[in-house]
Amino acid sequence: MFQPEIETMTREQLRELQSQRLTDLVARLYEHVPYYRERLSEAGVSPGDVRSIDDITKLPITRKDDVQNNYPFGLLAVPRSELARVHASSGTTGKPTVMGYTRGDLDVFAEVNARSLAAAGATPGMVFHNAYGYGLFTGGLGLHGGGERLGLTVVPVSGGMTERQIGLILDLRPGIIACTPSYAQTLAEEFRRRGISPEEIPLQYGILGAEPWTEAIRADVEAGLGIKASNIYGLTEVIGPGVANEAHDEGQGSYLWEDHFYPEILDRDTGDPVPDGEEGVLVITTLTKEGVPLLRYWTGDITNITHEPGPSGRTHARIGLIRGRSDDMMVIRGVNVYPTQIEAALQLVSQASAHYQLIVRRQGTLDELELKLELTPEAFNRVGQGVLEGGIIEVDRKVDELRAHIQHKIRDIVGIGVKVTLMGPGEVPRSAGGKLRRIVDERKL
Numbered sequence: 001m002f003q004p005e006i007e008t009m010t011r012e013q014l015r016e017l018q019s020q021r022l023t024d025l026v027a028r029l030y031e032h033v034p035y036y037r038e039r040l041s042e043a044g045v046s047p048g049d050v051r052s053i054d055d056i057t058k059l060p061i062t063r064k065d066d067v068q069n070n071y072p073f074g075l076l077a078v079p080r081s082e083l084a085r086v087h088a089s090s091g092t093t094g095k096p097t098v099m100g101y102t103r104g105d106l107d108v109f110a111e112v113n114a115r116s117l118a119a120a121g122a123t124p125g126m127v128f129h130n131a132y133g134y135g136l137f138t139g140g141l142g143l144h145g146g147g148e149r150l151g152l153t154v155v156p157v158s159g160g161m162t163e164r165q166i167g168l169i170l171d172l173r174p175g176i177i178a179c180t181p182s183y184a185q186t187l188a189e190e191f192r193r194r195g196i197s198p199e200e201i202p203l204q205y206g207i208l209g210a211e212p213w214t215e216a217i218r219a220d221v222e223a224g225l226g227i228k229a230s231n232i233y234g235l236t237e238v239i240g241p242g243v244a245n246e247a248h249d250e251g252q253g254s255y256l257w258e259d260h261f262y263p264e265i266l267d268r269d270t271g272d273p274v275p276d277g278e279e280g281v282l283v284i285t286t287l288t289k290e291g292v293p294l295l296r297y298w299t300g301d302i303t304n305i306t307h308e309p310g311p312s313g314r315t316h317a318r319i320g321l322i323r324g325r326s327d328d329m330m331v332i333r334g335v336n337v338y339p340t341q342i343e344a345a346l347q348l349v350s351q352a353s354a355h356y357q358l359i360v361r362r363q364g365t366l367d368e369l370e371l372k373l374e375l376t377p378e379a380f381n382r383v384g385q386g387v388l389e390g391g392i393i394e395v396d397r398k399v400d401e402l403r404a405h406i407q408h409k410i411r412d413i414v415g416i417g418v419k420v421t422l423m424g425p426g427e428v429p430r431s432a433g434g435k436l437r438r439i440v441d442e443r444k445l
């Protein structure tokens with residue numbers, strides 16, 4: 001552990017710290033951010049009304065729109081000249097969001113990333129291959145700061161240029177890699193293509209995140225790179241990566257560093273709190289942020305939470321793997337479908353590789369969901385060989401049977417019929433370094 005005294009503090013101590021920090025935060029926002037002064041007044045809350053963390057439910061929710069409408073510096077709680085850096089979200093779901101960081105914020109950013117790297121298996125002195133993108137995106141510089149704080153030897157390679165990444169990994173012998181799970185898959189494939197076995201790859205650990213992933217993808221990259229892979233979660237509005245991280249030796253949810261970020265799970269429709277273990281939207285209050293602190297930020301990410309201490313003695317709450325963003329939810333003929341549900345069905349199909357894409361179209365008035373699924377090379381050799389046309393495996397009896405089998409599994413779990421197109425190895429687009437878009441929505445709604 002990087003900070004055992006904080007990571008294992010009792011729930012009572014944590015609550016007391018959160019209460020103090022929330023009281024202070026509301027006072028700061030009321031005094032320095034006109035937008036929040038107005039929203040708090042509308043909600044009938046004055047700073048004196050907030051005395052404990054339980055009072056958080058009285059406070060207004062902040063949404064992405066609120067941040068964007070105040071672009072670029074409308075939500076600053078400090079003079080602009082006190083900002084040491086800005087970052088912006090990668091813009092996966094529309095207009096990017098710009099956030100400002102004070103020196104204090106950068107310090108917290110490094111601290112939570114050092115904690116996360118240590119939880120993922122890094123130890124001081126280890127070489128750290130950081131293949132998250134550098135630049136406005138928070139991933140590269142966020143983990144970079146954490147690596148330096150923990151005492152790692154940071155290789156700031158950034159995303160892309162797979163050839164060079166492979167060479168550096170073989171030459172510099174890093175113990176840990178950071179990148180998106182989809183890019184870890186790309187790297188694993190490239191090693192395999194070159195005939196380099198997982199045992200020959202120096203990496204021992206991976207700290208992967210920035211996009212939704214599943215146990216099937218984890219199994220794929222762990223086997224392909226010969227690593228133990230942990231989940232890192234975060235978002236620009238809250239700070240960037242390092243909001244939550246799994247412990248590599250536990251793997252039962254990601255510790256959300258609650259001394260800085262207060263989590264709530266709320267019902268996506270009613271906004272009411274949901275009990276531990278049930279799914280809802282993760283909402284986070286930045287307890288210590290100075291530059292652009294946010295009250296109850298609606299992340300849109302769907303997950304569940306537990307407040308039970310973990311096996312390592314860490315006491316901070318743990319969130320499950322993110323099921324997806326609420327905006328990734330596809331409504332197909334009235335049924336809510338997440339890509340991760342399709343993946344859960346594919347885990348039951350031994351011929352399915354971890355590479356797929358979902359295409360949503362509208363045929364007349366009906367929605368159609370097409371799954372473009374790559375077979376594993378072994379399955380391809382059995383059913384597909386010789387019938388590959390333009391990447392697509394053409395109809396014959398064995399292929400038809402397999403397709404029907406997959407459709408059946410998906411209908412069982414997701415409850416809808418999908419069109420299945422089987423593809424040959426390497427035919428579905430890969431991550432070239434950053435976040436992978438697995439859904440292509442061709443409906444013009």
Ligand code: ADP
Nearest residue numbers: 089090091092209210211212232234235236322
């Ligand atoms: P953008 O919304 O433009 O992608 P960011 O670069 O700030 O902005 O990315 C934050 C988002 O990335 C999160 O809200 C979440 O949807 C996704 N994300 C980050 N880490 C993970 C993770 N470990 N698992 C699933 N999704 C993640």
